[in-house]
Structures are given as C-alpha cells and as structure tokens.
Amino acid sequence: MSIDDQLAEWGRGAQALALLDAAFAQGWITFLAEPRDLASLAKLSQQDPDRVRDVLGALVANGIAVAESGRYRLAPDVAAAVAGDAPMDLGAKVANARLVARQVENVVRTGAAPLTAQEAVVVARSFAFRAGPGSRAVVTMLFEPMPEMWEAMRDGRLLDVGSGVGGFVLTAATMLPGMRATTLEVVPEVAAVAAARAKDLGVDDRIDVRCMDARDFVAAQAYDVAFWAQPFFPADARAATLATIRRSLRPGGLLLVQELEAPSEGPGFALRRLVAQAQGIPFARTIEDLVAECADAGFVDARVITSDFGRVALLTA
Ligand SMILES: C[S@@+](CC[C@H](N)C(=O)[O-])C[C@H]1O[C@@H](n2cnc3c(N)ncnc32)[C@H](O)[C@@H]1O
Known part of the structure; x- marks a missing residue:
C-alpha cells in the first residue's frame, strides 16, 4: 500500500471513531435504536434538518446506521452491541479507543501517559x-x-x-x-x-x-x-x-x-x-x-x- 493510501486509511479510521464517539455523546445511538424519519430525528436532536441529513449520511456511509424506505436505524451489528443484553459497553470501548490514541501521542511527545x-x-x-x-x-x-x-x-x-x-x-x-x-x-x-x-x-x-x-x-x-x-x-x-x-x-x-x-x-x-x-x-x-x-x-x-x-x-x- 502506498503511503498516501495508508494515510487515507488511518485518517478514515480516526474520523470514523470520532463520529461514533460523538454519536454516542449527542444521543444519536439512542435515537436510532428505533427506525426514525428525518423530521423526527431533527426534532429529537434539535438540529437543522440539513445538518441532520449530513450526519445521517456520514453514519450510513460508515456502517453505523442504515437507511430503509426513508427511515434510519442502527446497523444490525451496532444495534446488537448496544442492546440491553450486550455483555459489554460499546460506548465505553469507543471512548477508550480514542483515549489510547491520545495516550500514544502523549508517550511519543513526553514519554509518559498518566491517566486522570x-x-x-x-x-x-x-x-x-x-x-x-x-x-x-x-x-x-x-x-x-x-x-x-x-x-x-x-x-x-x-x-x-x-x-x-x-x-x-x-x-x-x-x-x-x-x-x-x-x-x-x-x-x-x-x-x-x-x-x-x-x-x-x-x-x-x-x-x-x-x-x-x-x-x-x-x-x-x-x-x-x-x-x-x-x-x-x-x-x-x-x-x-x-x-x-x-x-x-x-x-x-x-x-x-x-x-x-x-x-x-x-x-x-x-x-x-x-x-x-x-x-x-x-x-x-x-x-x-x-x-x-x-x-x-x-x-x-x-x-x-x-x-x-x-x-x-x-x-x-
Ligand atoms: C480496568 S480494571 C479491571 C477490570 C475489572 N476486573 C472488571 O471486572 O471490571 C483494573 C483496575 O485495577 C486498578 N488498580 C491498579 N493498581 C492497583 C492497586 N495497586 N490497587 C488497587 N487497584 C489497582 C486500576 O485502577 C483499574 O481500575
């Protein structure tokens, strides 16, 4: 793989993780547990419908949500990972993956990775x-x-x-x-x-x-x-x-x-x-x-x- 392709892959991974982390924080993962249309998602998220459409586009393109007949819901594997009977907490795993990325940066910059x-x-x-x-x-x-x-x-x-x-x-x-x-x-x-x-x-x-x-x-x-x-x-x-x-x-x-x-x-x-x-x-x-x-x-x-x-x-x- 060329370094440009490699860089694009690293970037996509980091951006998808940021998207998923924010989707948990902003309530999207909860909203999308049920199939919902654009209007109800705009109301739930209290955001402009154009912005909601763009966020949904990013969630669908990254395999976090799926669109079906004008309604959106979590992709099946994400839905299973956040269901009440899932053994572990997907949101916590996402937050930890982002934390490890910050720690890697800290170690390279300072030699230390203390935890708050x-x-x-x-x-x-x-x-x-x-x-x-x-x-x-x-x-x-x-x-x-x-x-x-x-x-x-x-x-x-x-x-x-x-x-x-x-x-x-x-x-x-x-x-x-x-x-x-x-x-x-x-x-x-x-x-x-x-x-x-x-x-x-x-x-x-x-x-x-x-x-x-x-x-x-x-x-x-x-x-x-x-x-x-x-x-x-x-x-x-x-x-x-x-x-x-x-x-x-x-x-x-x-x-x-x-x-x-x-x-x-x-x-x-x-x-x-x-x-x-x-x-x-x-x-x-x-x-x-x-x-x-x-x-x-x-x-x-x-x-x-x-x-x-x-x-x-x-x-x-
Ligand atoms: C991540 S938890 C392990 C998961 C846990 N056993 C469970 O089932 O959920 C490990 C914990 O060990 C704690 N720990 C590390 N050194 C310790 C020490 N000397 N005494 C008590 N706890 C310590 C850390 O603060 C950390 O929260």
Whole structure:
C-alpha cells in the first residue's frame, strides 16, 4: 500500500471513531435504536434538518446506521452491541479507543501517559461486563472449564483485586446469591462507580467496595477465591499485591489470573505496549510468565485453561 493510501486509511479510521464517539455523546445511538424519519430525528436532536441529513449520511456511509424506505436505524451489528443484553459497553470501548490514541501521542511527545481519574473510569468501563443477561451468559461459558472455582464462589467469599467498575464481580454476584465479595480499587472515582453499580443491581449488601491500594489490604485467610486483574498492575506493585492475595486466601483457596492478550507482531499491539510500558505496566505477559510470577509468590498447582476467551490460570494458595 502506498503511503498516501495508508494515510487515507488511518485518517478514515480516526474520523470514523470520532463520529461514533460523538454519536454516542449527542444521543444519536439512542435515537436510532428505533427506525426514525428525518423530521423526527431533527426534532429529537434539535438540529437543522440539513445538518441532520449530513450526519445521517456520514453514519450510513460508515456502517453505523442504515437507511430503509426513508427511515434510519442502527446497523444490525451496532444495534446488537448496544442492546440491553450486550455483555459489554460499546460506548465505553469507543471512548477508550480514542483515549489510547491520545495516550500514544502523549508517550511519543513526553514519554509518559498518566491517566486522570476520569480517564481511569473510561478505561475501567471499557473492560467491564454490564451485568445483564449477555454478560451472565459469557461468565457461564468462561467458568465451564473451571467448575471448582465457580463452586468455591457459590457460597464463598471472593477477593476481587483491581476491581475497576466491578464488571466481573457484579455479574457474578447477580448469578450467585450466596456469594460475598470484597473489591479493591485504588482510584476513588472508579471505586465510586463500582459502588453505585452494586447498589443499582441490588447486591450492595454482599459487596464490600474498598477504595485502597491492594498492597495495603489486610485480612488473613478470609477468602475462598481471588481474581487479580493483573494486566493493569505496574511492575513495582505486582509482588506485594500477590503477597496480599496469598495472605488473604484460606489454605487451598484459589486464585484466577487471565492472559489479556498474547504477544503479536501487529501495529496495534506495538501501540498498546508503548502506552503500557510508559505506565510501568509489563504488557502482554503470557500465561507462562503469570504462572511463574504466581509461583514466586508461593502459589502452587497451576492449571492453565485455554478457551475461546483466551488463556487463564487457576492456582492454589
Ligand atoms: C480496568 S480494571 C479491571 C477490570 C475489572 N476486573 C472488571 O471486572 O471490571 C483494573 C483496575 O485495577 C486498578 N488498580 C491498579 N493498581 C492497583 C492497586 N495497586 N490497587 C488497587 N487497584 C489497582 C486500576 O485502577 C483499574 O481500575
């Protein structure tokens, strides 16, 4: 591909992402969940009909909306991704993709990619399940190859380390009415979203949302299972975090860690790694690296499980 063609492709991608991000922010994605004509969209968006026609043209040309007999609606795959039963939040993923682009720029310009609290919320939302039927179906499939972990959670206590906005723990809590959990999240604004979601879902009586550095948590042998969101922990916090988790689990308690993405040669991988490394995060640790890291912290009996969702390891305290 010539550099001009390449540039046109990069530009189109960035512009389409900007369009989709603004379409969420301005309510277009909600308006277009139902088929609507131009006049009703002009009324809903409170914009001039000519401008509305141009925005709709851009949404259709970029595969976000479709036009049929003078009415417009979301393209089927976009509609499915924003439906109430979708497992994850498409708007959050779009916002995060734009954030990563800004971070790449920051790293190249300054060598650093610090996150504001609100950006940390964007990141956490983009990785979180939405706690509806879609995410419950995904969690069921995720745990099929490790029934011992699911059974230990059923009436047990879970320590969720690096909980973000609580995607996993809150979905599990809606599925397992006997499960109790403590969540550890260091960014107050992110922990506040997790606490609000727990309340909305009616599970806040069983979920203890703590805003703190995981390394400072003390609760000896109180937990049956732990989940560590390891891809988000910088190198200098990892050994102490694993020591906390091991101390917190009862003897025989289980730890779950996930390989976020396997190393690859692709350009996207190189960009994400650039950002992670500027944040001190060892990017794309393989499951073998993770098992060795956990073994160094004293965990034993590692079992690696490969599924359609990638690779995870289950270890015993
Ligand atoms: C993006 S979330 C992971 C997703 C989450 N497990 C879920 O199911 O939705 C990872 C979180 O770990 C948090 N984190 C990083 N280092 C931490 C530490 N030392 N103690 C507590 N939380 C930490 C980050 O602030 C981030 O919000």
